Amino acid sequence: MLKVTKLRKVYGTGDAATEAIADLSFEVDKGEFVCIVGPSGAGKTTLLKTVSGLMAPTAGEIELAGEKVAGPPERMALVFQDYSRSLYPWMKVGENVAFPLRRKKMSKSERKEVVDHAVDSVGLAGSIDKYPWQLSGGMQQRVAIARGLAYQPEVLLMDEPFASVDAQTRADLEDLVLDVRHEYGVTVLFVTHDIDESVYMGDRVVILTGRPARVQEVLPIDLPRPRDQVETKELPEFAHLRAHVYRAIKGGQEAGEDDERAGAREAQVSASPS
């Protein structure tokens, strides 16, 4: 469904150039839920911006259903981390959800139905005529999720969507996303820095190294579905998988730091007068 091949992204040119993504390849199958987890600052947001077509890669390719991505594809939606800056404060909840549908070929009543259904499935039917800023943070992120669902994408990208809500809300939203992805039959690529979250949510977890990002490991998560905040997290397998990801990230981070130190030494050597 979604295929990322030898992706590389460098910001700037010349001496100021910094490499955010070194070499990334992975695939997401239709209907799959893939989590990408990596240390903070690993270039996860850069990855999603490139995959979503908002930013052109320096090298490599992204394919969605066999078509090369050059600019945001129609079959893809993105839920941003920062809901307060992604929802339009001058539009009501329903208007925010309906806004991306303006270009879709559907009648007014169809559109209303799609919007109502999406808002309802995130549990906000009663707030459709409110403004986003009248809602709590968790509810605002629900609106952003409803907007993504109403767009009826085949692939839903999520960029650390629950990073700025409290723990209880976060658990609720995790389960909400797991529920609605079945209902909407959508493939999900979910980026997070939270190890528990990645194991809890995913069918597979792609573990990244520190900056510049590479794929360190792709870990299948064979935990039974439906997942449950209490029962799933109680399983010994969950603890093992979680520990595995944790060690991998710790290891990857140290490897990355070693690279950096080596790089710094080289820079010092070349800068010293000969």
Next chain:
Amino acid sequence: MSRRWLYVAVEIAVPAAVFALLWVWSAGSDVYYYPPLQDVLNTFKDTWLFERVGSDVGPSMVRLFIGYFIAVGVGVAAGVALGLSPVLRRTLAPIVEFLRAIPAPALLPFALLVLGVGNSSKIFVIAFVCLWPILLNAIDGVSGVDPTLVDTGRVYRIPAKDRLMKVVLPAAAPQIFAGMRTSLSLALILMVISEMVASSNGIGYFVLQSQRSFAIPEMWSGIILLGILGYLFNAIFLLLERRALAWHRGARAGSQ
């Protein structure tokens, strides 16, 4: 609630008290330049209700609003263009800074030469002055739009025209409105100045003519009218702004 009423009461009581004080204090005035308030108000009634509305107030308002709305149109359009393009912004910044540094009344002699003593020279000067606050605020507002708002529009394939009209412009609206409010009071000032320099009608012309013919109550009545107009314009503008930007006030209150 009771506090609010208290504020409203104070808002009415203070001007009323000042008015009463002036009335009493000026009542027996025999100083030629400060006629009794009562005389001024009688003259005000005879002059502006509604004797000279067609001959002076009308032409003044036409100049003011045509000039102002030209400035709004040009300022917002150019502000959006400059706000969206950092290259254009950097290229034109020195010219913008130079032009807006020119005190507009200095352009009146030139405008009179080229455009004549009719309405166009006055409209030109009013529009020229009003342009800068609107333009600079629009540039700031548009270039400062949160990139996530725009990226969201791009992800959902909102056409460029809609992204401009329904995302960028609303997001920049609070700042554009701030510029428009500043310009509205400038428009009134420049209207008066331009009518004093060269005109055969208008409120500014009337005030100057009254002074020259020693019609002091008439002069005062014109000044009072200008004050009332400026006050009204600002009040009406605030009302419209409050309505158009209700979401902005709500969002700001919500984030605090």
